[in-house]
Amino acid sequence: MNEKRSPRPVHVASVLLGVGTLTAVTLWGQADGGLDVAVAVVSLVAALAQLWWPVPGALAATLLAALSPVATPAATMGALQVASRRRFPVAAAVAVAGMAAHLVQGLWRPNSGISSGWWLLLICAAYGALFGWGALLRSRRALLISLHERAGRAEAEQGRRVAEARMAERRKLAWEMHDVLAHRLSLVATHAGALEYRPDSSPEQLARAAGVIRSGVHQALEELRQVIGLLREEDDLGLEPQPTLADLPRLTADARQAGQAVRIDDETADAGLPAATARTGYRVVQEGVTNARKHAPGQPVEVLLRGAPGARLLIDIRNPLPAPGSAPTVPGSGVGLIGLTERVRLAGGQLDHQSTGGQFRLRAWLPWPE
Numbered sequence: 001m002n003e004k005r006s007p008r009p010v011h012v013a014s015v016l017l018g019v020g021t022l023t024a025v026t027l028w029g030q031a032d033g034g035l036d037v038a039v040a041v042v043s044l045v046a047a048l049a050q051l052w053w054p055v056p057g058a059l060a061a062t063l064l065a066a067l068s069p070v071a072t073p074a075a076t077m078g079a080l081q082v083a084s085r086r087r088f089p090v091a092a093a094v095a096v097a098g099m100a101a102h103l104v105q106g107l108w109r110p111n112s113g114i115s116s117g118w119w120l121l122l123i124c125a126a127y128g129a130l131f132g133w134g135a136l137l138r139s140r141r142a143l144l145i146s147l148h149e150r151a152g153r154a155e156a157e158q159g160r161r162v163a164e165a166r167m168a169e170r171r172k173l174a175w176e177m178h179d180v181l182a183h184r185l186s187l188v189a190t191h192a193g194a195l196e197y198r199p200d201s202s203p204e205q206l207a208r209a210a211g212v213i214r215s216g217v218h219q220a221l222e223e224l225r226q227v228i229g230l231l232r233e234e235d236d237l238g239l240e241p242q243p244t245l246a247d248l249p250r251l252t253a254d255a256r257q258a259g260q261a262v263r264i265d266d267e268t269a270d271a272g273l274p275a276a277t278a279r280t281g282y283r284v285v286q287e288g289v290t291n292a293r294k295h296a297p298g299q300p301v302e303v304l305l306r307g308a309p310g311a312r313l314l315i316d317i318r319n320p321l322p323a324p325g326s327a328p329t330v331p332g333s334g335v336g337l338i339g340l341t342e343r344v345r346l347a348g349g350q351l352d353h354q355s356t357g358g359q360f361r362l363r364a365w366l367p368w369p370e
Contacts, residue, residue, distance in 0.1 A: 026070045036068045043071035047078070054081040058094050066101040069109065075101065076130055083134020084141075095131045099123050162338055169339035170346070219274070244278035245305070251286060260293050261300040268305050273313065277366045280347045281305070281315055287340045288317035288362045296322050296360065310370040312349075317362040321355060 024040075043064045050057030058078025064071035079098050083091040102123045195201070195209050243251075248264055255262045264285075273281070285303055292301045299320045307313035337353060344351040349366040 026072065036070050039064050039068040040070040043074035046071075047074040050074075050078050050081045054078065054085050055090060055094065058082050059097065062094070062098045062101045065098065066104040066108075069105060072102070072105075076126065079127055080130045080134045083131050084137040085134075088135070091131060091134060095127045099127050165339045166342045169342045242279050243282050244275065245273060245281045245285075246278065247282060248285060248303075251282070251289065255289055255293070255301075259298075260289070262289055262303065263300065264303045264305070266305045268307055268313070272309070273368065276347060277313060277368060280343055280349070280366055281313060281364070283343060284315050284340060284351070284362070284364045284366075285317065287337070288315075288319075291337075291362070292317075292319040292360070296320065298322075307366075307368050309368055311368060313366040313368045315362075315364045315366070318359050321358055321360055 026040075043061050046057050046060040046064065048057075049060070058075070058081060061071055061074035061078045065075035075098050079091075079095050082094045086094075103120060106120070106123075192213060195206065195213075201209070248266075252262045252264060288303070289301055292299060296319050299322060301317065301319045304316040305313070306316075337351075341351045344364050344366065347366055349364060351362075351364045353360070353362045355361075
């Protein structure tokens, strides 16, 4: 993992302060003529070069460390830089070169305070620690980069799934609206043809036909408003007639056969819901019952239908939440509610769902024209 990045000013300042201080202390205690002073200056330059070019800078400092102990801070810093920014073989080679350079230093300028064996052991332990520390930093950096990339991919995947769910719901709605709109327009065309070919009809008959045409056009426009903007692919799908709220008894019967208690309180008194609203309402109830069966098995479901022409149709679905750990965890992608929200929005309504007071509550408001 090669990193080609410009070091920050704080990094340059840290190297100057840290390596410069250690080099000055070493130079103060072990200065031996002008060679050590020159090595100290060049090693500090090599330490700064390691921020841009880790391997050349570390090797330059290592070579200087074979000549004088004042280059040891820069050489060890170089070993750490390479271990944290380069692959294992390169980092290991630089660490071995550093140990060899300090072995030469110990033979050329032996330390009177420590034996050669202990000196070699100390050098090997120091470089081993630097190598491990650098490898740990490199692994941690790689892990953070990997987690960031995975988070980005997961976000992109979720966005794709949401887009696909919306497109699928739009396509399904377009197919459902097609039959209804064709039916409305065929009625309008029939009555318009009657007016064209029977101009001698009585005023009452003409008024009645005009009223039917006006009502049919109005309903067709309402259906067309929901179709506008929907994407539809031309294929040979054979779709059956879509269920409406009138089919709720069959839905509840199927749920009861599966062991789910569903109670429906219908306060609409069968007041003649528009076909599109009835279909959307059925999908809302179906999704609510399905969610309860998946995430709260064995819990009763209560469905309330309330509304009147000229107002809005309210669909309120509630089910108790299971106790933590009492129900198996069912993985869900969430695209069901996303698609349902899109469907309700396109129908001119509003959808809300929340968990509160130990219950999960799903509510939808759909337009109900007079």
